[in-house]
Amino acid sequence: MSLITSETPTLYEHYTAGGIHTGLNADKPYFTLNDKNISIYSGAVHYFRVPKQYWRDRLRKLRAAGLNTVETYVPWNLHEPQPDSFDFGQGGSDWEDFLDVREFLSIAKEEDLFAIVRPGPYICSEWEFGGLPSWLLREPGIKFRTSDAVFMKYVSRYFSVLLPILAMLQFTKGGPIIAFQVENEYASTYQPGIFTPDKKYLKQLRQILIDHGIVELLMTSDAAGYGTIGSLPGLVLQTANFASNPEQEFDQLKAFQPNRPIMAMEYWTGWFDHWSENHHLRNDSDFRNNLERILRYPASVNMYMFIGGTSFGFMNGANLNTGLDDNSGYEPDTTSYDYDPPLAENGDYTIKYVMVKELLKKYNPIETRLPQTPHLVPRVVYKSQTIQGQLTLDEIIYRIPDRLYTNHLRPMEYLPINNMSGQSYGYIIYRHRLFDLPRSSKLTIGGRIHDTVVVTLNDHLISRPLDVVSDLDGFGFWRTVDSTLDLGSAAYTYAVMDLMVENWGRVGYGKLSQFYQFKGLWSTDVYVNREKLQDWEIFPLEFKKSWTKSLTGWHIPFKSTGPALYKTDIFIDDPRDTYLDMRNWCKGIVIVNNFVLGRYSRIGPQQTLYLPGPLLRKGWNEILVFEHYRAADSISFIDSPMFKTRTIREKGL
Structure with a gap:
């Protein structure tokens, strides 16, 4: 390759010289864009996992590595947090600052990048409920991800708001978007003899896109071994998702999709973590080897992830690792979505970044101008802060304005709150008043817990803390069915x-x-000494910004066990990125300036919480810790993440 100079054209100068006549075309064995050959070299960046102040930094780093495209999902649950109430950056929700997808894609174009958008409605992404809003669960008989009329009614309404935004940003309209994905990994829903992917549903989604002015190339993505069951042959381009053996995946694509371009929509750069596991790392040499084989094939590629980012708040998803649907194999994902990719969660370069840059320089025949590799965002270790205030669980409960009196246990989704859309995230508290409770009484919770329960009597912790992974097999967690707890030796x-x-x-x-x-608790009933309990008070504990901001009555901590909020204030002259070191705490969440930063748990693998500088402010900053079991007496900072680690070669293989 010759030296790239300032005279070398930008990506847009190369592909739009002489005007824009046509978009991304897949009618030949190779892609063309505006009638010029192109191999797509893309990386996944989720705008909702990165503070908007860092969008340009992450995108410029992606472009500097030689990539020409950024790919992103669109999470329905954030953009329509309540039915018919939308937020795309100015909607006033707690996530408002993360949601201006128009601005993110506009910055992508300014940084000389094309874009692939995967709008869902389902996105997976190790995101809460795969991006579906939880209020859909309130609809009796709804059939998710099918042509079911009830489900499609809500999809159509959401897309009628989202798609006009995206339509204006299409390449042929002067924007960055060169392709859209229809649904996501739909073939994975296939169960022989039980469920066959609903082609009517896929056709309806495709038609909705077209009806809202989407004219760019449409794609689906699945493991190639599924064949065509999750796609629409002849109507959309199929792409493959995998970690290794690219030749096998691509040969299968060629077999059922001859004379069309070959692309990996997801080449897995690493993998994500569940709580209780060790941190996953992908061997760098293995990553490089498989990427080079993709480029040599030759094929286009989207690296999933290029930067994983963070599942802030309560937005981590989960898996069920058994064939059962009873929660016994439940595996919640961590807050960190670091993923071991080319860019770390905090935006640092990794060895994989250097590898990507070297390989793209070697294999990309189209020379375009690249930016200088951006400097790293500096981090700082703030001074440890002593806990200054406390609110116990009982004091928190009396500050919750919504409550329900009922004889029947209900899940959070059915609470009559949030404009009758139920509770989506956080905690739900079931209170019962006991009279003449004898010593060594037994509490029994029928069925399985969704997902953890902490028990207090008169604001004193009764259940056992989650200190080690084996504690998940005991009372208080989803693994145990019809679990029983001794309420102690005292009589009341x-x-x-x-x-x-x-x-x-x-x-x-x-x-x-x-x-x-x-x-919540809903699958059966709750008993004390075999007597079914009724007369419940139910409290939603959502930790919304407005409620958290209103909290008063903080006092000097007088107890360190049991659920409680702990508060400290820190004065910062120059807000910078940092990490909260949570190794001295047990389990809970951290809230910074009224925004839920994420979860922590001693069982790991995640031991720290990434705190980006944009979430801090010059002057006083408030940090709250909601600890379930056993509190520390201070908040400590560290400049790098801490994980419990092990090495894997590839995704789930």
Whole structure:
């Protein structure tokens, strides 16, 4: 290759010289864009996992590595948090600052990148409920990801708001988007004799896209071994998802899609973590070897992920690792979505980044101007801060304005709150008042818990802390059915019992039957000494910004066990990226300036929480920790992430 100079054209100068006449074309064995040959070299960046102040930095780093395209999903649950209430950056939700997809894609174009958009409605992405809004669960009989009229009614309404935004950003309209994906990994829903992917549904989605002015190339993506069952042969281009053996995947694509371009929509650069596992790392040499084989084939590629980012708040998803739908094989994902990709969660370069840059320089025949590799965002270790205030669970409950009095247990999705759309995230507390409770009484929770429960009596912790992975096999967690707890040696003439249940993330991948994930206590009943309990008070604990901001009555901590909020304030002159070191805490969430940063748990693998500088402000900053079991007396900072690690070669293989 010759030296790229300032006279070398930009990507857009090369592909739009003489005007834009046509978009991405897949009618030959190779792609053309505006009638010029192109190999797509793309990387996944999820705008909703990166603070918007860093969008340009991450995109410029992607372009500097030699990529020409960025790929992103669009999460329905963030953009329509309540039915018919939308937020695309100015909607006033807690996630408003992450949601301006128009701005993200506009920055992509400014950074000389094309874009592939995967709008769903289902996205997987190890995201809460695969991106579906939980309020859909309130619809009796709804059939997710099918042509079911009820499901499609809501999809159509959402797309009628989303797609006009994206239509204006298409390449042939002067924008960056060169392709759209129809649904996501739909072939994976196939169950022989039980469910065959609904081609009518795919056709309806395709038609909705067309009806809203989408004219760019349409694609689907699945493991090639599924054949055509999750796609629409002849109507959309099929692409493959894999970690290794690219020749096998691509040869299969060629077999049922001859004389069309070959592309990996997801070449897995690493893998994600579930709580209780060790941190996954993909061997760098193995990554390089398989990427070079993709480029040599030759094929186009989208690296999933190029930067994983962070599943802030309560937005991590989960898996069910068994064939059962009863929550016994539940595996919640961590807050960190680092993924071991070319760019780390914090935007740092990895060895894989250098490898990508070298390989693209070697194999890309089209020379276009690249930016200088951006400098790294500096990090800082702030001084450890002593905990200054506390609110116990009982004090928190009395500050929750919504409550339901009922004889029947209900999941959070059916609470009559949020304009009757139910509770989506956080915790749900079931309170019962006990009279004449004898010593060594037994609490029994029928069925399986969705997903964890902490038990207190008169605001004192009764259930066992989650200290080690084996604790997940005991009372308080989903693995145990009809679990029993000894309420202690004391007798009470009157006691208030609180059962605090956590939604640790809804399943976002698997059989369609696994998508009916209600959270809370609802599968059967709760008993004390074999007597069924009734007369419940139910409290939603959502940790929305407006509620958290309104909290008052903080006092000096007088207890360190049991669920409680802990508060400290830190003065910062120059906000920079940092990490919260949570190794001295047990399990809970952290809230920074009223925004839920994410979850922590001693069982790992994640031991720290990435705190981006844009979430801090110059002056006083408030940090809250909602600890379930056993609190530390301070908040500590560190400049790098801490994980428990092991090495894998590839995804789930």
